[in-house]
Amino acid sequence: MMSKSPRYLSLLMLAATAIGAQAEAIDDPYVITNRSPFVQIYGLPAAQSAQLAAAGSSSAGLQLDISNNFTEDNKGREAIFIDGETHRANIQFRYGFSEVLELGIDVPYLSHDSGSLDSVIEDWHDFFGFPDGGRPDFPRDQLQFSYARDGQVLSSVTSSNDGIGDVSVSMAYQLSQSDTRQWALRSAVKLPTGDADDLHGSESTDLSLGFNVSDQGLLQNYNIALHASAGAMWMDGGEVLEELQEDFVLYGSSTLSWQATSSISLKIQLDAHTAFYDSALTELGDDSAQLILGGAIRLGQSWVLDLAVSEDIAVDTAPDVVFHIGIKAVAW
Template identity: 30%
Template sequence: MASASKGARPVAPRGAASVGALALLLASAVTHADPAADTAAPFTIRDQNPLLAGFGLPVAMPSRAPDRFAAGMVIFWGSTALAQEQGNEEILVDAETREARLTLQGPISDRLGWQVQLPYRYTGGGTLDGFIDSWHDIFGLSEGVRPLLAHDQTNIVYSRSGVRRPDISASATGLGDIQAALGYSLYASADSAVMAWLSVDLPTGDEDKLTGNGATDVSLVLSAQHRLNERWSAFGQVSGTWLGESDLLPIDQDSVAWSAMAGVSVRAWRGLSLKAQLDAHTAIYDSELDILNEAVVLTVGGDYRFASGWRLDLGVSEDLAVEHSPDVVFVLGLKRSW
């Protein structure tokens, strides 16, 4: 198999260092969010790596206890094309992924809240390859192995010492792992909020379809937000996830993964806010392959709050740690409280 990562490898932050840096950024952010306006609204992002998306790493959780029932839907549309080889490991990932994640949340008391997420995932061929090739051409960006791969096809193969698993060449779709969470507000004021969450990822997905990891994962999450002034807000999150054992890959798996998020938003005009957000997690597998290692993802975009109460999110994610996560992921979200 041709290798896109053999020899000189992209310089990227290691997982522990990445999470540590973001944790420090979180600590500086926990010091301004108006409960009514909820100005700090992170993107609901998680790593869309086809081989890791089934694990229960948490998305951005609320930092205030919800005072009303709320429902939202976020859609991730991503593309990954890479070939990597290190030692006795080889991997080829050429696929498009789409995930629709329904989120329901509500209050239990003044300080307690609940949240349930129901994801539906698709992994297979798609339509983004031509657009991404044109984008790379316009800006003179490296295309990696994309020119060597057929457009809009599905091919996911991992090999270790001659053992190939998974070996996927057809599209698959289905319900992912349902996540249920309980949260407790540790601190809340007009300007700042901190909330702790216990999240459980239930094995309702199918690891053969890459919609789950076939195990139960449990996360402890600390989420915070702070309004810096009338226009600027900061938000962040740190979490630890205890991972159930998965049979997806013939390779040793870590039992704990750490993740962190930090970002800022600025109110640009009326209901329009612009946002930039960093998300990172440590490695889940004991592997030298970049795509199975730590990831650092940057998402930029914004949200618009309509007078009717609906909030629309639009964003695009890029892999800052090159080839550690999908090349590009488009994010579209819609949410409202009642």
Template identity: 30%
Template sequence: MAVIRFLKIWVVGGSALICSTVVCAATAPLAVSNLSPFSLLRALPEQRTAQAPVGLQWELSGMIANHFVVQSAAAEMLYLDGQTDRLALSLRYGFANDWDIELTLPWLHHSGGFTDAGIERWHKVFGLPNGDRDRYPKNHLRYELNGQGQVSRLERSTQGLGDIEVALSRELLGSDSAHLAASIGMKSATGSTQQWLGSGTTDIFALLRFSGRYPDDGPLYWHGQIGTTWAGESPLLGDAQRRTLWFTGLSVEWSLTSAWSALLQYDAHSGISRSHLAPLDQTAGMLSMGLRWRASEKWSVDFGFSEDVVVETAPDINFLLNVRVALDP
């Protein structure tokens, strides 16, 4: 598909391009999701600024994620080898001063990908563990969970619309240096379970977001969130799937100049299943880093990537792309 080829052209090469615009403060977290084939089935909202937008804001965001996990324990087996691409269009509209509504339309693509060789070279150059990658075929697709009363398997490339999300937020507190907002939302069951594009069930989530600046006129911006998801029963996840999940995150942006910033971000969520397999049972953790070039008050460009700091609970590496444009009200 043309949009997937476009995404690959810009991301390959060890860095990713992310564009974003934030009203007023021109600051926002990186657009990061856990694209592990099972975690992406759940409604685990990305971080964003707590400040309500003025008028309409649209965002085109993309990620390329490389997976490699082979584990077995007790009567369970997990095999994840492949690449997941996600391209999502989000529309966010601010109204009545402190309210906003957001709609997210994701497009997913599972395949063998093209990043295995580059990641193996990266591990070799920096002396990082390779997880026996060299013993398995390169650019191969196989996602499989066997156990917990469930056998789920994907061995052919798929692409299509994922689960659509809608959220309603209200800014509860706001000042020149700090903002607090509450949000509720729903993930629908629009994605195909047979193609691993959706969970086949509806999830509901609620969360608090906060944003601030330190000192009041200083170079440090921060954002965070904490929330809960009440998930439906997915046919892909087996009998031991967790139906109540928590998620949290913290993002820091250091303004180096009027145009450039450095970003550091951490995202975490509870394990997807009560499993003997650590990638499904453990708390997931991702660390992201990036540079932001602020072209104007309306848009900016970020370069960044993320890693699974809690090993195998998230993709080995993510490359990120995000375009966000704020339109005049």
């Protein structure tokens, strides 16, 4: 198998070819969602600004998420074991088709493996007083994403793998905008391009529709910008735990961004969604919430760099820790 590093470098170089003369606002939400191996295979939309690309202009981004997972549970007829790391690189393009219409595409590339961050995560949990959830009772740095019911294994990944995920195409409509507030309607279709057996995709076609609002005026005396979104997603029959899969999921996000300087902002974001599965297990059947903390740095005139860490505040419904890096360039 080829090393992942050259592949990620190639993705970075591809995104770099799309640099324009002006960087996106450094207060934009983090482009991240729940990276649980049984959730990220669906088309759950990431938070976005309600400010669309200007007519005739384009934007590009590359996001890399490194998620470390560990949880195990047995309830009644069901059992789940999630232990391993997932690297997810996503190339994102947006194009302003008109004054009020934006078109986009997201192309993810995923890799599941045993990883090497278990000791780092355990030290992280010890330092902040977070629960380890049984990590010390199992060997470090192994890979097993599995679900069983009535003793029958219905989904299992135990060997390292990598490949393209499910591609999403999107459209956004500018409902209204002013100098300090924007409203947008965003929709997306996630296509079944990823392999369900390797948990690169769900083999379902997902449709999402949501409202986004961005406000730079309400707390402008404190240099704080606000973003919020809410919506619903419909999923047709997939091939990952299809008998448990819900038909609809509700999702929402809120972001506070404090612009400390003209080049640095500090951001806090809360993402949440309802359960994707009808299951007694917390990992599958409970509503989820993640807290993302970090900041953004403007790098000259052309780049914005996002750095963040995500924690599962609804414990066991999302990865223990996700390290997020995002690079954005806009307006060419």
